[in-house]
Amino acid sequence: xxxxxxxxxxxxxxxxxxxxxxxxxxxxxxxxxxxxxxxxxxxxxxxxxxxxxxxxxxxxxxxxxxxxxxxxxxxxxxxxxxxxxxxxxxxxxxxxxxxxxxxxxxxxxxx
Amino acid sequence: xxxxxxxxxxxxxxxxxxxxxxxxxxxxxxxxxxxxxxxxxxxxxxxxxxxxxxxxxxxxxxxxxxxxxxxxxxxxxxxxxxxxxxxxxxxxxxxxxxxxxxxxxxxxxxxx
Numbered sequence: 269x270x271x272x273x274x275x276x277x278x279x280x281x282x283x284x285x286x287x288x289x290x291x292x293x294x295x296x297x298x299x300x301x302x303x304x305x306x307x308x309x310x311x312x313x314x315x316x317x318x319x320x321x322x323x324x325x326x327x328x329x330x331x332x333x334x335x336x337x338x339x340x341x342x343x344x345x346x347x348x349x350x351x352x353x354x355x356x357x358x359x360x361x362x363x364x365x366x367x368x369x370x371x372x373x374x375x376x377x378x379x
Numbered sequence: 380x381x382x383x384x385x386x387x388x389x390x391x392x393x394x395x396x397x398x399x400x401x402x403x404x405x406x407x408x409x410x411x412x413x414x415x416x417x418x419x420x421x422x423x424x425x426x427x428x429x430x431x432x433x434x435x436x437x438x439x440x441x442x443x444x445x446x447x448x449x450x451x452x453x454x455x456x457x458x459x460x461x462x463x464x465x466x467x468x469x470x471x472x473x474x475x476x477x478x479x480x481x482x483x484x485x486x487x488x489x490x491x
Contacts, residue, residue: 272422301478310483311423311468326478327380358422366411366472368479370422 270295274359274371281378287346289374291359297369299362300342301326302334304355305373311358317342349378381406383471385482392489398456400485402469405450409471412445412452413479417466426467427454459489 273292281287293300302314303326313326315334323334331353335343342361346353356375360368386401404412413428429436429443429452436443442455452471456463466486470479 308483311481313478316478360423367413367425367428368415368423370415370424372420372422 270369272359272361272369272371274357274374277372277374279374279376281349281376283351283378284348287349287353287376287378289344289346289357289359289376291342291344291371292340293342293361293369294340295361295363295369296339297361297363298339300336301360301362301368302332302342302344303358303360304328305358306355314344314357346376349376351378354378381409381471381473381480383469383480383482385469385485387485388483389486390488392459392487394459394461394489394491396459398459398463398487398489400454400456400467400469400487401451402453402471402482403449403451404471404480406471406473407450408473411472411479412443413470414441414443414454415468415470415481417468417484419465423468456487459487461489461491463487464489 275290298319300317303311317323317336356373359371382405392398410431415423417423427441440457445452466484469482472479
């Protein structure tokens, strides 16, 4: 059905709590991404995954880690969330023609 | 690394007129230039792309132009309609394994 699904869509966490953002895709794409979107900063690349257990840091990986144990799932983990990690997080997968398919986003507020 | 500048942060156009969004990039190695559209509260959705082996591409009412010498590319939305109102992002990339670098977005508003 060519869909990228993100869960949860909205999340409020206290500073220091752990956060798990999940992403699934049904297109068997090998490469997946996590971006964050902030006003005035646009989209910033956090992590890339080339396939299961093959991950690479993007431009702003500090404070984040990822997990990809199945091709269709890519998780973003924040260990001990900080207030400056309040953002909208987007997951995307890439097809063989280099088109990115984005999820609807996960809005995280850290208080 | 690559830097992409999107020159218009907002654009208001009358329905039926054309909207033009301009972007410049810095890395001469970039060879792939897609455009994405984002509606309120949604993710980004691919609209059109151009690769460095051509300088013009059209898909229905969308035209993309690429000037490699000036490191500039642009999106032309012709005969605008209300549903064209959204934020448009340009992006550039070469080593696809490293992902795309996005501009900051242009908010396009089409008014009657």
